[in-house]
Amino acid sequence: MYNIYTMAFVIAADAPNGRHIPGDPREVYWGTAAFLVVMGLFLWKGLPVVKDGLANRTERIRAEIDSAKSDRAEAEAALTSTVSEQPDLSVEEARIRAEGTETAAKLKADMIARAQVEADEVRQRGTSEVSNMRRQAQADLAAEVADATRRATEDVVREGLDPAAQTDLIESYINRVGEMT
Numbered sequence: 342m343y344n345i346y347t348m349a350f351v352i353a354a355d356a357p358n359g360r361h362i363p364g365d366p367r368e369v370y371w372g373t374a375a376f377l378v379v380m381g382l383f384l385w386k387g388l389p390v391v392k393d394g395l396a397n398r399t400e401r402i403r404a405e406i407d408s409a410k411s412d413r414a415e416a417e418a419a420l421t422s423t424v425s426e427q428p429d430l431s432v433e434e435a436r437i438r439a440e441g442t443e444t445a446a447k448l449k450a451d452m453i454a455r456a457q458v459e460a461d462e463v464r465q466r467g468t469s470e471v472s473n474m475r476r477q478a479q480a481d482l483a484a485e486v487a488d489a490t491r492r493a494t495e496d497v498v499r500e501g502l503d504p505a506a507q508t509d510l511i512e513s514y515i516n517r518v519g520e521m522t
Contacts (some may be wrong), residue, residue, distance in 0.1 A: 484522050489517050 493510055 485521055486518060489514065 353433055496510070
């Protein structure tokens with residue numbers, strides 16, 4: 342690698358323009374002059390336009406920042422007013438709890454009253470059924486007594502009515518009636 346760099350240096354040193362400016366020196370002068378003309382035109386015509394553009398951009402950004410600050414202030418004011426308009430949740434919670442407690446008490450009273458009415462109806466039905474059963478039992482007993490009386494009467498009629506049979510019949514009747522009650 343050392344040989345390649347050394348050869349490039351030697352070739353550059355042998356150039357007709359010397360070591361520092363390779364190529365044609367007129368090209369360098371004209372290139373420099375053209376650069377200076379273009380740079381002068383840019384500084385004369387282009388630089389004010391660039392400065393105005395940057396100033397306009399700076400002013401537009403400043404206006405947007407001011408607008409954003411005012412929008413933020415409005416938003417914070419709206420937030421504050423919205424928060425102040427919100428109802429106090431503890432008051433609302435207490436109202437809802439009181440309403441719930443009142444409703445529960447009403448429901449409890451209604452359920453107790455309904456249960457009492459149903460219990461009274463059950464008692465009445467039970468009393469009615471017991472009364473009906475008692476009447477039915479009395480009717481059955483009366484039918485049994487009537488049947489026993491009929492049989493006893495038939496027996497007496499068949500056997501005749503002698504005093505001993507009559508006494509036995511009456512005692513038998515009394516015993517049967519005593520057993521039925």
